[in-house]
Amino acid sequence: MLAGQLSGTTVTLVIIEGFVVTVASVGDSRCILESADGSLHYLSADHRFEDNDEETERVTSSGGEVGRLNTGGGTQIGPLRCWPGGLCLSRSIGDLDVGEFIVPVPYVKQVKVSYSTYYNYMVHYCSLKAEHCLHITLYALCF
Numbered sequence: 739m740l741a742g743q744l745s746g747t748t749v750t751l752v753i754i755e756g757f758v759v760t761v762a763s764v765g766d767s768r769c770i771l772e773s774a775d776g777s778l779h780y781l782s783a784d785h786r787f788e789d790n791d792e793e794t795e796r797v798t799s800s801g802g803e804v805g806r807l808n809t810g811g812g813t814q815i816g817p818l819r820c821w822p823g824g825l826c827l828s829r830s831i832g833d834l835d836v837g838e839f840i841v842p843v844p845y846v847k848q849v850k851v852s853y854s855t856y857y858n859y860m861v862h863y864c865s866l867k868a869e870h871c872l873h874i875t876l877y878a879l880c881f
Contacts, residue, residue: 744833747832748765748827750769751844755771758848759849759851761782768782781847787804787828790828795830800838802816802837803820804820804853805821806819823835825840829842
């Protein structure tokens with residue numbers, strides 16, 4: 739297998755059918771729904787070890803190791819990562835070189851939006867930090 743074939747990706751899939759919004763996410767892609775009053779509804783899960791204790795527990799209880807990069811002499815730097823491989827996400831599609839602990843199983847959330855509640859928009863972006871994103875999709879919701 740070539741090195742390029744080992745790399746992976748994150749994904750967030752959004753399906754809007756009538757008044758039901760279904761979101762399936764793997765990795766650190768995000769989907770946020772904003773209502774007219776400005777409140778935010780997070781429809782995806784964050785699969786970075788830094789922000790998800792449940793995922794860290796899932797990996798370590800199945801025999802994986804989660805820790806920071808060790809530069810020698812006990813100094814650790816950077817985000818929490820899964821070893822072997824060093825991926826900072828607990829879920830991704832692909833990443834075949836990181837072992838069995840990184841899984842492609844998505845977090846799925848389904849919400850029914852009310853006709854009486856006005857929603858401004860839904861933002862779907864590819865990274866936990868929007869400023870690092872290459873692609874942002876903005877959905878105008880018309881129910």
